[in-house]
Amino acid sequence: MRNKYWMWLVALYWASSSYAQVCQPEGMAFRVKEEAFNRSQVEELSQFMTDELGPRLAGSQMSERAEKLVVEKLKEWGLTNPRTEVASKFSRGGWDNEKNYVAMTLPYYCSFSANPKAWSGSTNGLVKGECVVLDVKHKSDLEKYRGKLAGKVVLMPVQQEYQISYEPLASRYTDEQLQRMTLDRRPGKPRQASDSESRKAMQELQNAVTSFMKTENVLAVVSGGGTFNVPTSRRVEYQVGDSQPVPEIILPIEDHGRMVRLLNRGKKVEMELDIRNRFTENLHVNNVMAEIPGSDPKLKNEVVLIGAHLDSWHGGTGGADNASGCIVMMEAMRILHTLGISPRRTIRLALWGAEEQGYHGSRGYASKYLYDSEKKKALAGYDQFALYLNMDFGSGRFRGVYLEESDQAVPFFETWMKPFKSLGFNTLAPFKVGNTDHVSFSVLGLPAYQFIQDPLEYGRTYHTTMDTYERLSLEDLKVNAAIVAWLALNAAMDNERIPVKPGYPEAYSR
Known part of the structure; x- marks a missing residue:
């Protein structure tokens, strides 16, 4: 019995020491x-x-x-x-933004904190145009806009609205949160449901909208993203050798939402933009x-x-x-x-x-x-x-x-x-x-x-x-x-x- 005990201790030692x-x-x-x-x-x-x-x-x-x-x-x-x-x-190649000016000029003047989408195109110098909201949920919806968008600034629908948060803007992990992190999640880990079909449909719709904007000769496309008057950074799909995409701009959701609300109430909205981007191979x-x-x-x-x-x-x-x-x-x-x-x-x-x-x-x-x-x-x-x-x-x-x-x-x-x-x-x-x-x-x-x-x-x-x-x-x-x-x-x-x-x-x- 004593020998078996010592053999067990030796085995335990080597098991615990196999990684030094x-x-x-x-x-x-x-x-x-x-x-x-x-x-x-x-x-x-x-x-x-x-x-x-x-x-x-x-x-x-x-x-x-x-x-x-x-x-x-x-x-x-x-x-x-x-x-x-x-x-x-x-295959995307290089892209650098060299000039970025975006403002609303009607019903009053307001310059915006704007951010061009990476790999999107440039305007032809300073351009001005009337704004219109593009409300497209299916490819067939594009037909009602055909022939009506040339020289316009197209505003995409509001996708995100600001919600008041009562949480602190900055935080550190608490001891309780860190303790929960030490628990192994594998036994109850759920299988992830695939949403590839919905993603594929969304991408196909986005591609159709992008192509339509280009054929309609719009001045620019404007979307909302980012709060506290701070726009986000995004990109457009582009490969070296493609023709230059339509200029696309991200505004904070507050600024983008303001113009969409004005348009939905029947008010006329105009913008001016001067965007210069450089493409390199x-x-x-x-x-x-x-x-x-x-x-x-x-x-x-x-x-x-x-x-x-x-x-x-x-x-x-x-x-x-x-x-x-x-x-x-x-x-x-x-x-x-x-x-x-x-x-x-x-x-x-x-x-x-x-x-x-x-x-x-x-x-x-x-x-x-x-x-x-x-x-x-x-x-x-x-x-x-x-x-x-x-x-x-x-x-x-x-x-x-x-x-x-x-x-x-x-x-x-x-x-x-x-x-x-x-x-x-x-x-x-x-x-x-x-x-x-x-x-x-x-x-x-x-x-x-x-x-x-x-x-x-x-x-x-x-x-x-x-x-x-x-x-x-x-x-x-x-x-x-x-x-x-x-x-x-x-x-x-x-x-x-x-x-x-x-x-x-x-x-x-x-």
Whole structure:
């Protein structure tokens, strides 16, 4: 009986030790925090990434300019091999807004905070025209407008109305909310109903309306989106080689709604617009990369990847979405490089291109280095992939990690996060999240994770003209950079690494 007891203890020990959850010494944690909090470059980086770089729409000339300036910054810091890498083809091409003036002139004058839709066309200089509301629910409804819209400014129907909210504009997660996040949702996870047919019908109607507007020679199309007199950023469907689309404008729902209400009451409304957009044939998406090379002969080819997307929408300067993530990841690399740390595995920085247009940068990286989808074959980089950490949920402080249903990751993060629990970084959420670059890797079964972040005011500012430097919480970004530096260091030094999900990559192929 005694022998069986000891055998059970030994088996339990080896089971719990199969992944060597080793945390770097407290002295090293102190050094990381000291550099991150007392010699931070977050404020300088924040102004650089927003005020200096400006908007960074995928494929645009401003995006190419930003890539060059970021590479120069990384070279200035002395990181290894700062560069741009072509990630994928980009059939939309480049688009930059060069002039934007929109106003109502009748029944009275009012200039608007307007935002042209990306990849929409230009007006022929300053144009003026009467406004008309287009109320189309079915393709057949278009016929009643045929021959009546030339030289008109077409207002789309109101799709959204402002609702008074009694919730705070900015918030942080409460302890109760974070505790609920630790509960595993898988047992009761409902199957998602498919709405592909309704989406397809909506897209077909939208395509019909777009085509009709062009044949009718309208001056411009105006829609509503965004509250508090702040318009959102959107795009039109365009491919290089297409004829230039009709100019399309987004107004805040309050301004758009005002004109629609006036027209519906029989009042005459007129507008004037001067929109100039430039199209360029930029047919590729780039990623910005740099490394701290690994030093262990056996592990140096394995990669701990940290990243965020460099592209933004065109209306603002992409402060929260996602200059904030780039600031944190760049600052984390600076901290580790400044401390002179020589990691066993390579730590690689990746600032992705065209995330907002469909994860082009991170998907391109995965296709080039990790997995060939056509051949259904893992590439050399798949077995060398140690970890990916992503930031793309605004400027709020890290409160933990979404584990993508990876139970094997729990003991690693539980061990590595200990020195930062006093800063509120203590939650492990078992479930998956989407809508950002870590998905390009997690779908392959690889250990790739997005951080849980305090929401702050993200919901009302992202994808709007308000997403600028003022949206950044510098204190939170300092904490986040220290956490990324610490986790990346631990992952680069540990004897073991978080395993690929069981059954992958074969499960991705099916």
